[in-house]
Amino acid sequence: MLIGPQNSAVADNLPARLRAVRARIATAARAAGRNEDSVTLLAVSKGHDAAAVRALAQLGVEHFGESYLQEAGPKLDALAGLELCWHYIGRLQANKTRAVAERFAWVHGVDRLRIAERLAAQRPLLAPPLNVCVQVKLAPDATKGGASAAEARVLLAAIASLPRLSLRGLMCMLPEGLNAAQQRARFDAVRGLYAELLREGAALDTLSMGMSGDFEAAIAAGSTLVRIGTALFGARTEALGVNDA
Ligand SMILES: *Cc1c(COP(=O)(O)O)cnc(C)c1O
Numbered sequence: 001m002l003i004g005p006q007n008s009a010v011a012d013n014l015p016a017r018l019r020a021v022r023a024r025i026a027t028a029a030r031a032a033g034r035n036e037d038s039v040t041l042l043a044v045s046k047g048h049d050a051a052a053v054r055a056l057a058q059l060g061v062e063h064f065g066e067s068y069l070q071e072a073g074p075k076l077d078a079l080a081g082l083e084l085c086w087h088y089i090g091r092l093q094a095n096k097t098r099a100v101a102e103r104f105a106w107v108h109g110v111d112r113l114r115i116a117e118r119l120a121a122q123r124p125l126l127a128p129p130l131n132v133c134v135q136v137k138l139a140p141d142a143t144k145g146g147a148s149a150a151e152a153r154v155l156l157a158a159i160a161s162l163p164r165l166s167l168r169g170l171m172c173m174l175p176e177g178l179n180a181a182q183q184r185a186r187f188d189a190v191r192g193l194y195a196e197l198l199r200e201g202a203a204l205d206t207l208s209m210g211m212s213g214d215f216e217a218a219i220a221a222g223s224t225l226v227r228i229g230t231a232l233f234g235a236r237t238e239a240l241g242v243n244d245a
Helices: 008-031 050-058 069-078 094-103 113-122 149-160 180-199 215-220
Strands: 040-044 063-066 085-088 106-110 130-135 165-171 206-208 225-228
Touching: 008 040, 008 050, 008 215, 050 063, 050 069, 063 069, 069 085, 069 094, 094 113, 106 113, 106 165, 113 130, 113 149, 113 165, 130 149, 130 206, 149 165, 149 180, 165 180, 180 206, 180 215, 206 225, 215 225
Parallel strands: 040 063, 040 225, 063 085, 085 106, 106 130, 130 165, 165 206
Antiparallel strands: none
């Protein structure tokens, strides 16, 4: 059913894993003529327990991502004393928007107006605006979710005029099993759309792309935020991952 948070023994390896990931980010950024500070590390903690998050936070990581609300709720409660920035990166269904609007600082993966409207309506008045990335899918991959370029343009314009949301950029997620050239081509296409939107005057600053298996290609293509789970925390127990309904 739900991915069970794993043993905090994971924490033992975290300093070395974090150093290795940061070094790979820096190398990829420099190879692309970019400053390593231009890439934010979002640690994807789904499938790992609060102790692992706490350990990574102590090492200086601020941004954490969760995909399953049933798992995230208790974890956010346990870590409420820490100043962490929580990103919701899971599939967004209409019946889950309230928890996301109430508890998270960012949401990646908005791909329909109805979801954005609900998030805007449900974002607490006293909270800062909810940061939003629109998920795009520009290739006919079997990945779930994602707006076409044309849909994304319409959605971005609509979101920009909704209250209590702060439109930040684009997000994409590639299927597994692509080679480096295929990854690069897909990331370049998303970067191309992002650049076009900027030229047209959109106020965007975030290109959320790259996971453990493809973040170097994403950084080469211009990613400003990489979402990394496995390379930091080790393998999750997959196959349990019914997206909590
Ligand atoms: C799980 C997940 C990640 C992290 O995946 P890893 O391969 O473990 O790095 C990134 N983004 C999204 C949307 C995810 O669901």
